Amino acid sequence: MADYDLIIIGAGPAGMTAAVYGARASLSVLMLDRLAPGGKMIDTSEIQNYTGMGTVEGAELAVRMFRHTQELNVEFDYRTVLEVQDGGAEKTVVCEEEGRVYTAKSVILCTGTTPRLLGATGEERFTGNGISWCAVCDGAGCRDRDTVVIGGGNSAVEEAAYLAGFAKSVTVVVRSRLSADPIACDKLLGLDNVKLYAGHDVLEFCGGKKLEAVRLRSRETGEEFSVSCGQVFEYIGQIPATGGFSGLGVLNERGYIEVNGQMETKVPGIFGAGDCVTKNLRQVITACADGAIAAQSAARYVRNLN
Ligand SMILES: Cc1cc2nc3c(=O)[nH]c(=O)nc-3n(C[C@H](O)[C@H](O)[C@H](O)COP(=O)(O)OP(=O)(O)OC[C@H]3O[C@@H](n4cnc5c(N)ncnc54)[C@H](O)[C@@H]3O)c2cc1C
Missing domain, CATH: 3.50.50.60 (FAD/NAD(P)-binding domain)
Known part of the structure; x- marks a missing residue:
């Protein structure tokens, strides 16, 4: 039997919103991140376009979102995920730390992007x-x-x-x-x-x-x-942090995760959300929207599985 209904990889705005929606849909949820929760919001001085917040420090919004997940008892652990394996009804998430392995019925990939380097001398x-x-x-x-x-x-x-x-x-x-x-x-x-x-x-x-x-x-x-x-x-752009997911066959030629409008990849039970998926606008608010939709889809998938 799988350890969790849902494992969320990445605790940026996409992952944390997926966690809120997953927990509220009564799924058992584990959220993993190699760093402190918040994703790129932590590195952002001010966010001025998140509806209802006016101007808010990125770090403050990160803390508020994480607190929300904790109020719903979402489990969080510091882990660097190396690979996700699809075993049909049970997915395996392999982590770097002591080769730790978790299993889940469904997985949402929310690993965002990392900065593109210029490549200039020096x-x-x-x-x-x-x-x-x-x-x-x-x-x-x-x-x-x-x-x-x-x-x-x-x-x-x-x-x-x-x-x-x-x-x-x-x-x-x-x-x-x-x-x-x-x-x-x-x-x-x-x-x-x-x-x-x-x-x-x-x-x-x-x-x-x-x-x-x-x-x-x-x-x-x-x-x-x-x-x-x-x-x-x-600040010359970003590249998707999806190297560990290439074995799933869900990436496009630029390394972004291909999803449909329900945030489903072509692998049943594996979903994508946030900056790491194919989309036009990469922002906090769109990452949150993706996370919400992905968690709803995961909840539906788990219900059908059961
Ligand atoms: C400098 C800067 C300023 C910005 N300003 C704004 C702004 O003002 N307004 C706005 O709306 N948007 C802004 N953005 C964009 C916004 O930050 C992103 O769109 C948003 O953070 C994407 O959320 P996400 O959850 O998809 O990914 P991220 O925030 O990138 O989070 C991904 C998380 O996944 C984790 N992760 C990655 N790989 C692994 C792995 N293998 N194992 C475990 N964990 C992993 C990372 O540590 C990270 O915490 C800004 C971006 C930058 C770079």
Whole structure:
């Protein structure tokens, strides 16, 4: 007999919402995450587009969602999931820690995405020592220092505005042009200590023991020059964290989980939700919506199985 009705892998907004809906549907639920619950919300300074919350710190929303799961007695454990195996009515979840294995009647995959790396010279050398992917975690290190943000989407623009609140200067570098919401772009470009280099490639991260500058090249003129900085933040997109699920045959060619409108994969009893599934808009609110639908589908599946 399976250990649980439902195992949820990933405790971001998708996973935590699935847990709430799963528990309220009377399923026995285990939620696993390799890190603290909250997912990318923990790394986000402010969330300003979650209906009803106005502006809320990402970490606060994460705590509120986790508390909600705990009020419903959802079991949570720190585990890195290596693989999910489909055994028909019983799925097996294999974890890294001591080879721990759990079984469940149904599984929801909510592992989100990880940041895409730029691949420029010097990136590896300065990772964690001048280059970061989390303004909330490492923003304090750029107080009164020149800072560079790479990227032009919502994440880049919103985090750049946050950093401009305490950095000496923030230079935003983007290959083409800003693609974030107009309201966020206007706010950023209205700040005195922000400069934008649109249409520029990052060639190299330069420095000795510490990062000292970023070398850029204009796509229009080919001109190369350096921008001094003590800290760089990269926000150039995400890649799905789905490597452990390739054996299920549910991934598309880009590694995203293919689901239908009910969040069902083609494997009965395996569902996907949040940023790791094929979709157009990757946001907290859409991750929550996916999680709710996936849990409802899982509950229906488990009822039919029983
Ligand atoms: C800098 C930044 C700012 C953002 N700002 C906003 C915003 O203002 N508003 C908004 O709506 N959205 C924002 N987003 C997007 C939003 O954060 C995501 O859409 C949302 O977090 C996706 O939720 P999720 O649950 O699908 O995945 P995630 O939040 O990525 O959570 C996935 C979880 O799965 C875990 N996990 C991964 N692999 C494994 C494994 N093998 N085993 C166990 N656990 C695993 C991870 O540790 C993580 O906790 C922002 C994103 C970024 C990067």
